[in-house]
Amino acid sequence: MSRLGVSSLLTLVVLLGVSMLGFFSRLFAVIRFESIIHEFDPWFNYRATYQMVTTNFYDFLNWFDELAWYPLGRIVGGTVYPGLMITAGGIHYFLNALGFTTHIQDVCVFTAPIFSGLTAIATYFLTKELWNAGAGLFAAAFIAIAPGYISRSVAGSFDNEGIAIFALQCSFFLWIRAMRTGSMFWGIMTAFCYFYMVSAWGGYVYIINLIPLHVFCLLLMGRYESKLYVSYTTFYCVGQLMAMNIPFVGFQPIKTSEHMASAGVFALLQCYGFLDYLRSKLGEKEFKRAFYLFVTLCAGAIFAGVVGLTMLGVVAPWSGRFYSLFDTGYARIHIPIISSVSEHQPTMWTSFITDLHFLPAVAPAGLWYTIRNYDSAKIFLVIYAAFSCYFAGIMVRLMLTLTPVVCMLGGIALNVTFDHFFGEDNEETQVEKAKKDAKKNDEEEKEEATPIAIKLTVVMALTGLLCQFAVHCTYITSNYYSSPSVVLASSRPDGSRNIIDDYREAYYWLRTNTDDDATIMSWWDYGYQISGMANRTTLVDNNTWNNSHIAMVGRAMASNEDDAYDIMQELGVDYVLVIFGGLLGYSGDDINKFLWMVRIAEGEHPNHVKEQNFFSAQGQYTVDKSMSKTMKNSLMYKLSYYKFGEVRTHAQMSGFDRVRNVEIGHKNIKLKHVEEAYTTEHWIVRIYRVKKPSNKSKKLTHKLSQRKKKTKVARKGRKGVLSTTIPAAKGANTRQKASFEL
C-alpha cells in the first residue's frame, strides 16, 4: 500500500514538474523580447478575442469585420473556430473574477504554454491507458519539451494548434477509455472533448477519421464486441451533433466527404451489430459464412452509397486542401495559394531530427513492442502512428500531429528498455510483465543473467541520450522557435543584440498618420498584422478564403504601374505596403514571395499575367541587369527598389541587394501614380500612398508639327519686344519686389 502511495505521489510530482517544465521552456520569447503576440494568424486570434472580451459572446458571433477583405468584409463568427477565443476569454474572465486584473493580451500570450502543460498530462494518461504509467511519464516528459510541438506553442503563439493538440490527445485518451470500458459515459466524454477540438481547430477531421478507422480495423480483425458498439455509437452521434453547432462547421459532418468515413463506419457498425445479435440468437455455425458475406456486402453498399451521393452532389467532394494531402502535386498545380505557404511545403528530413531529435530513431522500437503484444486498444496507436508519419511527410505543419505519437512510442520503447536493464531488483514488475506476456518468459529468464556491466552501459548510454535530448530541445527552442517574427533581432559583432522593430514602427505609423477608413494593399501575409496592429482596412489577409481577391492583388503587384493603378482605383486602395529585406538581408521579403503572387494571379488572370515573363532570358528569377522587362516594370519591383539605387550597401557598388546578393538592374526608378509615404528604419516596410487621379488632362505627347520654312517668317512682330524685356525682369526684379499686393 505504502509503495503504491509513494509511486503515485512520485508520479504526481513528476507530472507536475513536467508540465511546469513544458510551460517554462516556452517562455524564451517573452524573456528575450516581450509579452507580445507572434507571427500572423495569432494577431487575428488576438484581435477576435479582444473583440469578444470587450463586447459579449453574441456580438462576437455576429461580428462583421469591415476592416478585412475590403470591400467584401468578413463574417467572423461564421468563419472562425471560436474555441481558442472562448478559452482565452474564459481564462481572462476567471482571473478577473478572482481579482487578478490581467489584460487579455497577456492571457493570450500565455494560453499556449498553459495548454502545453496540460497536453503533457493528457499524453501521460493516453500512454498509460495504452501501455503503462512509466511509459506515460516518459511520453509526458518528451512532449513537454519536443521542439516539434514547441514550434507552435511558444508564449505569444496564440494559435489554434496550441490548444488543439491538448484536445486531440485528450479525445484519444477518452476514446481508448470508452472502447475499453464500453461505457456510454466515457463515449459521451469523448464526444465532449471532440466538440472542444472541433471548436478549436480544423484538424478535428483527423480525429473523426482516425477513430472510425480504428473501429473499422477492429471489425476487419473480427474484434467486434458490444463495448465497441456502445462507445462508438455514443461518440459518433453526440459528437457530430455537437460539432454541427459550431457555425463554421455547420452541416459539414453530414455533407462532406471528409466526414463520410465516420458515417459509413457508423452504418456498418449497425449492420454488424444487428447480425451479431441475430447470430447470437440463432447460434448457427453455418450462419458464419453468410454473415461475413453479408457484412462485406453492407460495407460495399455503404461505400457505393457514399460515392454515389458524392457524384450526385449531395455530399460535397473532398476540399482541395484535403485532397492535396493525398496528391502532393495537386496543390501546386490547382491551388497555388496553398502551396505558397511555407508551412505547407513537404517536410525536409532534417526537420525530423530538429523537431524530434532521437525520438524518430526509438519510436519504431516502441511501435514494434506495440505490435508484438497488440490488443484492441494498442491497434489504435499503430494506426495513429502510421497516419501521422504519412501526413508529417507531406506538410511541415503536420509535424505537429506526428510529435505526440512519436513521443508516446519513444516513451514506450524507453520504458521497455529501462524495465529490462534497470529493473533487476524490481521483481514485481518483471513478474507482472511475465504474466502479461507469457511468450516472453523464456527470453526474460535468459536476460536475467545479463551482466551488470552491460546493464550499466546501456542505462548510461540511454541516460546520456536523454540528457542530449533535453539540451537539444532547449537549444532549438531558444534559437529557432522563440522569435516573435514581428520583432526581429540580430547580433552585433560584439555579441550584443540589436532589436529590429520595423514592423511595429510601420504599423504604428499607419495607425497614427492615415485616415480611419484608409485601405491598405499588401500581400495577404501581412493582412492580420495590419488590421491587428495598425487598425486599418486591408484587402486580403491570412484567412485566404477568396482566391480571386488575392489574385487581384497579386495581379496589381505584378502589373506595370499604369495597369496596377487602374486595379488599385477599382479596389479603392489608399496605401500600398511592401516588405523589403534588401538593405538588411532579411530574406522573408516580398521580392522572394513575388513569384507566388505571379502564380496566383496567373491562375485567375492567365491573359494578363504570365510567370514566364518574369524570368530573365537565361530562365532565372533575378533582379540584376539581366532581368526581364516585365519584372523591371512591375509594381512590386518598383516599390521595393525605389530609391534603393542611391544607397551604398556594398563596398564597391550602390543598390546592392543583400538578400539576392546582386546589384539591382534598374536603379533610377520613377514613380508615377504612387508616392513614397513612409519607409522604416531598416527599410523592411515601405509604404506608398496612391495618388488621386490627376486633376489635369493629359499633356500633348507628340511634338508639334512644324513646317520649317514659314516658322521664321511668322516669328516676328512682338517677339522682339516681349522676349527681350523679360530675361532682365525675371532675375533681378522679382527678388527686389518681395512684397506683393493683396
Added chain:
Amino acid sequence: MILHALLLGAAFAARAKMLVVLENDRMKEQYSSVLNQLNGKFETHYKLADDADLHLVKYGKNIYQNAVIMAPSTEQFGGDVTTKTFVEFTQNGGNLMVFASSNIGDAIRELGAEFGIEYDETGTKVMSHMNYDYERDQLQHDHSRFSLKASDSFLGGSEPIVGPPGYASLLIDNAVAMKIDKKNTLAFPIVKCNSYCYSWFPNEPISEYPMAVGRDISLLAGIQLRNNARIVFASSLSMFSNKLIRQKFVTYWDNNKNEHARYQNSVSKLAMHVFAWGSNNSGTFRISGFQHKLLDKENSRNDFYYINEEIEVVAFVEEYVDDNWEPTSLTFPQLWLDFHRLDPFIRIPFANEGGGKFRATFKVPDTYGVFNFIIWQTKLGHTYIEHKQQITVRPLRHDMYERFIASAYPYYFSSFSMMLGVTLMSFAILYHRDVSPAKKNN
C-alpha cells in the same frame, strides 16, 4: 479695427479677384466692352504680359481666383510665370481663360500643349471661303474674317456654358486653328468650325495637308479639371474686340441667291456666357448636405445597415448664383445615387423635391460588405459632383431570422416525437421485467 477687418472680409467674399493679362495698355480700350463687364463682376487687376511683377501664385497659394490671358503673342511671360505656374494655379482651383490669335507666341502654345490643346503654326489663320466678311475681305483678301452659323458650329445643349439658345451667327476673326488632343478626355469644344474651314498661311499655296480642316478645328474649347477648375481656350482674341463685337451684322455674299446677305453677330452674348462659365459663375454646384437613414421611422440607426433594409438618402445641392450659394433651382439635371461595392449594386436617380432637396429611397441589396454611397453627376458644363460616403452592410444577426418556419415542422415533430419515444422506451426498459425462469418455477 475689427469692423474694418469684417468689412474687408466682406468685400473679399463678395468679389472674386481676377487678373487680366494684356499685351499693351491700349488693349484696355480696344476690348473695353468685354473688360467692363468683367470689371463690374470681379475685382480686376490689369498686368502686362511682360511685366516683371507678374505673379499668379505666391507661397503655394493663388493670388487671384481667375486669370484672363489676353496676350496671344507672348513668347515668355514676365515675373515668375511659366507654364508650370499656370498648372499650379489651376491645380489650386484657379480658373483660366486663354486667348490665342494667329500671331500666337510660344508661351501660349506651350500652355495649350500642357492642357492637351494643339495650335497650328504662328502665322496661319483659319479661313473660310463661305460666308466671309465681304466688306473687309475687299481690303485684305484672306478670308480670315468670316461668319459661322451658330446652328452648325455650336456644341448644343449645355446651358451653363453658352446660355439659352437663340444664337444667330458668330463672327470669327484672325483665329489660329486649335485641335483638341484625342487622349484629352477632359477638354471639349464649345465652338467648332463648319466643314468649309481650313487652316493655312493666308495667300499662300497649300503645299501639304493642313494641320486641321473643317470640323476638326475648334475655335473655343473648354476644360473642366477634376478639381472643378475651369479653363477656356479661345483661338481668336480680336473677335472679342470692341470693333468686332459691336458689329451687329455680318455681310457676306450669298452664292445661292447671288446677292449680299446679313447675319446677326452673337459674339457678345457668347462672350458673356462663356466668361461666366469660365470663372465658375455658371453651372457651379456643390453638395451642401447629405443624410441617410432607415425608412422605418422608429429605428434611427444609420451607422450601419443590415441586408434588405429600406433606406432613404437625402442630398442637398446648392448652386453658386450671384456670388452666393443658394439652393439649386428645379431645373437642375438628374443627380444619381450609386450604392457601390466594386460595382454599383444600385444606381438610381434622385427625385427632386424642390428647394435643393433631392431624395432617393431604395432597398439595400442582399449582399453584405463595405459599400459606398456615391452621389454623382457629370453633365457637361456642370460642376462634377462626386460625394462618397462609406457604409457597412451587415448580414443578419443570428436572432434576426424567423424563429419558426413552416417547412421545418417535420423536423420539429421528429425531434419531439424522438424525445417522447426515448422517454417511453426508458420507462419500458426500466420497469419491465422479464418473467425469469426462476420466478416461473416459483
